[in-house]
Amino acid sequence: MRYAFIDECGSTALFRPEDPVLALAAVVTDSPRRLELIARRAMRRLPQPRPEIKASQISRGLLEWILSAVASEPLAIACVCVDKRSATRRLRDPEEMYRLAAGRLVYACVSDSPELSITLDRRYTRGRLSDELDLALRLAASAARLTISYQDSLKRKELQIADCVAWAVAQRRRCGDDRIFQLIAEKVVFEETIALP
Numbered sequence: 001m002r003y004a005f006i007d008e009c010g011s012t013a014l015f016r017p018e019d020p021v022l023a024l025a026a027v028v029t030d031s032p033r034r035l036e037l038i039a040r041r042a043m044r045r046l047p048q049p050r051p052e053i054k055a056s057q058i059s060r061g062l063l064e065w066i067l068s069a070v071a072s073e074p075l076a077i078a079c080v081c082v083d084k085r086s087a088t089r090r091l092r093d094p095e096e097m098y099r100l101a102a103g104r105l106v107y108a109c110v111s112d113s114p115e116l117s118i119t120l121d122r123r124y125t126r127g128r129l130s131d132e133l134d135l136a137l138r139l140a141a142s143a144a145r146l147t148i149s150y151q152d153s154l155k156r157k158e159l160q161i162a163d164c165v166a167w168a169v170a171q172r173r174r175c176g177d178d179r180i181f182q183l184i185a186e187k188v189v190f191e192e193t194i195a196l197p
Contacts, residue, residue, distance in 0.1 A: 002113040004028045004078075005035065006105060006120045007153070007162035009055070009170035012094040014087050014196075022082040023170035024101045026109050027162045028116075029075040038069045039157035052153055053160040055167030060180075066164050067183040078108040078190035079169045087196040098123075099133055101194060103140035108190035110144035117147040121159050124150075 010022040029035060042053055045062055055063055070077075080101040091097060102120075110116055118137065124130045134148055153159035165184060172181040173193070 001115045001117055002028055002030055002109075003032045003158075004106075004109045004113075004116055004118045005032070005156070005158040005162040006102065006118060007159050007166050008098070008101075008121075009163070009166040010082075010084075010174075012097050014084055014090055014094065016084075020083070020085045021170055021173045022084060022097060022101060023166050023173060024080050024098075024105050025162055025166035025169050026078045026105050026118075027070070027075060027158070027165055028078065028109055028113065029073065031074075032158050034073055035070075035075075035158040035161045038066060038073075039160045041069070042066050052157075053164065055164040063164060063167070063180065064183060066161065067168060067180065070161060070165065071184050071187055075187060076112070076189045077165055077184055077187045078105055079165070079188060080104045080108075080192050080194065081169060081173045082194045082196065083173065084196060089197075091196075095129060095132070097196070099136040102133065103136045104192055104194070105190075106137045106146070107140040107142075108192075110141045110146070112189070113144070115145040116141070117149075119149050119151050119156060119159065121153045121163075122150045 004026045006026045008024045168180040171177045
């Protein structure tokens with residue numbers, strides 16, 4: 001069985017120039033413990049203790065260290081970026097954008113792993129939204145055996161690593177800063193950009 005840890009950078013809000021993309025990244029590995037160890041080592045490098053690692057809140061040097069450590073591991077990265085700048089109208093349900101991107105991501109992950117355990121950062125507190133996301137992910141997985149769980153990134157260090165990867169993907173699309181992304185580029189096995197109508 002393989003394990004995928006999925007997190008996002010950006011929101012589903014439209015027409016906000018400071019938030020032009022929604023990037024989702026999946027870090028797929030056979031050994032979640034190795035990702036957890038990277039996060040624990042990174043925590044020791046923080047100048048002041050924090051409850052978790054968030055890419056937007058750490059130094060560029062530490063982010064580069066984390067992504068270089070990720071790149072040295074036997075793992076794969078899949079990423080989907082929704083370019084919200086192309087939107088011409090508001091969506092009836094903005095969360096549909098997230099479900100679409102997450103479904104594409106899961107589809108890419110199961111193409112190499114017919115049995116996959118997916119852990120996502122806990123996004124919803126309402127059951128209906130979680131149920132709709134579950135359905136979208138299971139439909140995308142088709143015949144693959146899929147286990148889905150929603151966890152708090154404070155408890156699952158692997159999600160903190162996925163946050164750093166998603167941030168690198170978003171920076172590449174948001175402002176054309178490719179330098180951080182290049183640290184993990186060789187591990188990217190799937191990358192897609194979705195333009196909104």
